[in-house]
Amino acid sequence: MVPCTYAIFPFALLAIVSLSWAQTRLTAGNISLADQIYDFTREYRCRLLAHKSAVLKNKDHHLLVIDGGFGKFKLNYNNEDVEVLDLNGYTFAFDLSHDFTTPDLEPLWQIKKSISSPRPPVVNHFGMFMDKEQNSIYVHNGHYYNALSWNESSYFTPKAQIPPWDIWKFDVGSKLWEDVSESTLGHGLVNRTFAGGSTSVTKLNKSFWIGGIIDPTTGSNTPTDTYQPTSQMLVYNHTGGQVKSEEYYGPPRTQGYWHGSLSHIPVGSKDGFLLSLMSQKQNLGHTYPDTDLNDYGGELGKSVTLENIQLYNVETGEWIAQEAAWVNSEPIPRTRFCTALFHDETDNIWDLWIHGGQRLDDREEGIREIYVLSMPSFTWTKLDTTLPDQNLIRSHTCHAVGGQLLIAGGYPPGRVVPRNATCDPELVKVLQITADGPSWVPKYSTNTIYRTPKAILNTIGGRRSPIDGWASTALEEAFAYSSRSGPNIGAVVGGTLGAVVGVVLLVGSVCIIKKRRKRRIPSPPSPIPGPPSPIPGQPGLILSQQGPIPSQQGSIPSQQGPIPSQQGPIPSQRGPIPSQQSPIEMDSYRREELPATGTNVA
Secondary structure, three states: OOEEEOOEOOOOOOEOOOOOOOOEEEEHHHOOHHHOOOOOOOOOEEEEEOOEEEEEEOOOOEEEEEEOOEEEEEEEEOOEEEEEEEEOOEEEEEEOOOOEEHHHOOOOEEEEOOOOOOOOOOOEOOEEEEOOOOOEEEEEOOEOOOOOOHHHOOOOOOHHHOOOOOEEEEEOOOOEEEEOOOOOEOHHHOOOOEOOEEEEEOOOOEEEEEOOEEOOOOOOOOOOOEEEEOOEEEEEEOOOOEEEEEEOOOOOOOEEEEEEEEEEEOOOOOOOEEEEEEEEEEEOOOOEEOOOHHHOOOOOEEEOOOOEEEEEEOOOOEEEEEEOEEOOOOOOOEEOOEEEEEEEOOOOEEEEEEEOOEEOOOOOOEOOOEEEEEEOOOEEEEEOOOOHHHHOOEOOEEEEEOOEEEEEOEEOOOOOOOOOOOOOOOOEEEEEEEOOEEEEEOEEOOOOOOOOOHHHHHHHOOOOOOOOOOOOHHHHHHHHHHHOOOOOHHHHHHHHHHHHHHHHHHHHHHHHHHHHHHOOOOOOOOOOOOOOOEEOOEEEEEEEOOEEOOOOOOOOOOOOOOOOOOOOOOOOOOOOOEEOOOOOOOOOOOOOOOOOOOOOOO
């Protein structure tokens, strides 16, 4: 393990400019290294996407740490205001221990990675872990972005030089990167994938990564015109420095998943549950052609419904499919969204907020609607926000901090990554959440407390179990155990009394919806044929160059009304919606002023 030290620069990485004052767009290849002074200070930052972030909190610090991805920077170059497209070679942090206004936010520190090798990876859609002490982040997996314009970056890695799966540790105290791959037991049996879901369970000092796909940008010997879904589940033990590859599945076991999120719910007396929300799936045991390779329109697949919630019992290793309900408004399947888990300690409700992303059936359309999955009732509620167009972003990250949803980075939705997207002065946005609902504010505040909005309480009507029953006794007992500490009885009783008024009105509508549901169960599309190549004992995986892999905005929403429900299943439309994803330009590149639009995927 050889530590790598990098100088602390005043935030230089990607720069871009708003259309109102920037006329020229350049790639990093047009600018000498000495002139690449752009970074994530207010002066230079513009857009960032496909990155990862983590909130680290202990007695020494409370930080939002960001790494990787790509985007645009602002720069005055040769006396002209220009936009620069570049990969993000910085690891940087914002201080969450103090209040701040979001447009004026400056990084607490930033570390620029070395251009020469060996260096920490500069990748997109990767995984980020943190250890029990929350003094370090760990970066692994991800793909080496090769889209035109961005492949002119000094951090670009040609396909022949893409390394096997590796894991790097960054210490926020020393500001040092360290390659811990060789010292990690089992690292040679893991294949690099991207667009999986990841989370850390600090209580156990373990981290998890699920799903992801293999494609031309994940390995030196992977096929150049196909992709392969996986069902791998990596379990990383920070204490022992060991990684194990297990099987992830969201029933049925024949599917591989990618682009989604993974959250840990610390309920019960033991290790709690992981909750997976993935967006796309495809049959395992096959490779699939990029049928529109000239535009990089691959990564086809089927959409994943938000009606069946996949949970993993951390103690037993069992996967569970729990059915969720919704009233009036079915949560829209989406890709490239983010999620954050809140806990209302007064009412003892766990709320998983899903934000942003873009539709799978129309890649040009983003999603304004915010949905919240409340547990233990497992009920979806749609919420209004102020400034609804601010929800129209994708490939961002988000975190629950007190009573605030912090949004980091993001890009306008679309089939491609347009070069002419305007700069966003707020790299970090704040959605303030109160009992009256969510609203965008230009300020972050410390010591806020989360309360479940009244619209959600009206929807669940005091219920503390799923409408269609529990899928697992262990899951039921875990939430029941966590409830014994005593939720706010007044709030529960008040919600229940309110439910009595509305339940009679709801009975008829539920029955009508149930009948309609039986008439609209579409058949799934046929899978794209491909030559199966399973690994013995792992039917969902195939071999790649790095070893076996075991078999993440349209109309403005209306405010959710107080429609409590305690009877019968609340249906949602089932069935996959074919998914198509953004293309990467494959035509020749010329170093000149770039056109107003691009065809790059993220």
